[in-house]
Amino acid sequence: MASVVELTYYPIKGCAGTSAGEALLTPAGLAHDRTFMVVSEEGVGRTQRRDPRLALIRPTVDAAGERLTLHAPDTEPLDLHVDTAAARRKVDLLGTVHQGIDQGDTAAGWFTEVLRAPSRLVRVPPEHDRVTDGRIPGTSAYADSCALHVVSRATLGLLDRKLAERDVPPLPMNRFRPNIVIDGWDEPHTEDRAHRIRIGDTELGYAKLAVRCAVTMVDQGTGAKAGPEPLRTLAGYRRATGGGVAYGTKYAVLRTGTLSVGDAVDVTSWGESEL
Numbered sequence: 001m002a003s004v005v006e007l008t009y010y011p012i013k014g015c016a017g018t019s020a021g022e023a024l025l026t027p028a029g030l031a032h033d034r035t036f037m038v039v040s041e042e043g044v045g046r047t048q049r050r051d052p053r054l055a056l057i058r059p060t061v062d063a064a065g066e067r068l069t070l071h072a073p074d075t076e077p078l079d080l081h082v083d084t085a086a087a088r089r090k091v092d093l094l095g096t097v098h099q100g101i102d103q104g105d106t107a108a109g110w111f112t113e114v115l116r117a118p119s120r121l122v123r124v125p126p127e128h129d130r131v132t133d134g135r136i137p138g139t140s141a142y143a144d145s146c147a148l149h150v151v152s153r154a155t156l157g158l159l160d161r162k163l164a165e166r167d168v169p170p171l172p173m174n175r176f177r178p179n180i181v182i183d184g185w186d187e188p189h190t191e192d193r194a195h196r197i198r199i200g201d202t203e204l205g206y207a208k209l210a211v212r213c214a215v216t217m218v219d220q221g222t223g224a225k226a227g228p229e230p231l232r233t234l235a236g237y238r239r240a241t242g243g244g245v246a247y248g249t250k251y252a253v254l255r256t257g258t259l260s261v262g263d264a265v266d267v268t269s270w271g272e273s274e275l
Contacts, residue, residue, distance in 0.1 A: 002184035002265040004199060005153065009033040009179065011061045011068065012121070013142045014047045014054035016220070017177065018061075022260040025202045027253050028140045029147035030179055032061045034124075036068065037091065037100065037142040038111050041118045044092045045142065048215040053115050056223040070107075072114045080107055084126055091122055093142055099125050134207025135195075138252025146207040146250035150191050151178040155248065158188035162233050171230055174220045176212075176248055182265050189273065191249040196269035201257035209246035209274055216247075238275065246275055 008017040009030040015038075024031040038046040038054065048054050058071040061082075070078040083103055091100040100122030102108075111119040124141040132138050132146045140147045151173065160170035173181055180199075182191065195206040212234065217227035234245040 002152075002182050002267075004180055004259060004261055004263045004265060005183040006173065006181035007179065007259055007261055008174075008177075008181075010177065011059040012036040012038065012054075012057065013045065014038065014051065014215075015057040015059050016055060017174070018059075020261075022258060025253060025256050025259050027138065027147070027256060028128075029143065029253065030259070032065055033147075033179065034140065034142040035061075035065065036103075036121060036123050037093070038115070038119050039091050039100065039122055041120065042092075043090055043100070043120075043122075045094065046115070046117075046119065047094075048218045049213060051115055051117070052218045052225055053223045055218055055220045057111075057114060068103075070110060075110070075114055078107065078110045080104075082123060084123065088125055089122070094144060098130065098142075099128065101125055132207070132252065134250060134252065136205035136207050136252040136254070138205075138207065147253050148180060148204060148251040149176075149178045149210055149248055150180045150182065150204075150251055151176055151248040152185050152188070152191050153181060153183045154185050154188045154190065159230060159233065159247075162237065163229060166229075166233060168229050168233070172220070175216050175218075175230065177215070177220075178248060180259070184265070189275075192246075192273035192275060193270050194249070194267040195271040196254070196267070197251070198266040198268055199259055200263045201255070202253070202259055203255035203268075204251040205254045206271065207250045207252045209240060210248040210250050211240050211242075211244040212247050213244075240275065
């Protein structure tokens with residue numbers, strides 16, 4: 001039987017993730033997932049596409065979301081009280097304007113030092129009402145699109161076998177930064193066809209395939225680009241209809257609740273792959 005083997009949320013968009021044995025699932029995804037974003041002084045969101053050093057930053061947030069602690073190599077840790085009351089400012093997330101709450105000059109100085117570029121930290125406002133796209137719409141904080149990104153171990157296993165044919169070492173799952181990793185499906189890319197999923201007391205609805213970008217070429221341990229893989233190999237067998245390559249699946253949240261590592265994954269509705 002298929003089951004959840006990894007749960008990961010990413011408190012700050014583009015930064016390192018936090019593994020969890022259990023996580024609250026909200027309408028916007030795993031609790032605290034991408035609730036913060038680093039922006040330029042002009043308010044443009046930073047991602048690993050252009051700022052791969054984000055991967056070196058390890059944020060942790062308390063259960064209430066009131067304190068954020070930041071760690072990075074060769075830098076003093078920073079402990080912040082999260083501000084949800086300050087004035088809102090416009091921020092640009094991949095070309096779309098949203099609102100953010102600036103977390104102050106101390107946080108800005110810390111990120112500027114680590115990223116070697118003028119930066120500020122913003123938090124998504126409590127009134128954030130973003131609607132995400134896909135077959136089943138939903139919401140998310142500062143994720144690229146949908147609330148949840150799901151990848152199965154069988155899917156990574158197929159990629160690693162194809163990489164081996166090119167004498168390329170296997171890649172860790174964190175290259176793809178999923179929220180939920182599933183094991184127990186024999187067929188790679190089963191997540192493409194799993195259109196409704198029950199996990200514990202939660203339910204997920206298929207939104208769309210995840211079209212991959214240059215972030216997959218960033219070594220998450222060193223914060224350095226290590227391309228051209230996996231995009232070169234994926235282009236040979238996972239080309240998306242609208243361009244690019246598809247790997248993993250995005251889901252909207254149909255029913256909130258609690259997810260745990262070890263939970264059974266029950267597919268209640270199957271569909272055809274869009275690839």
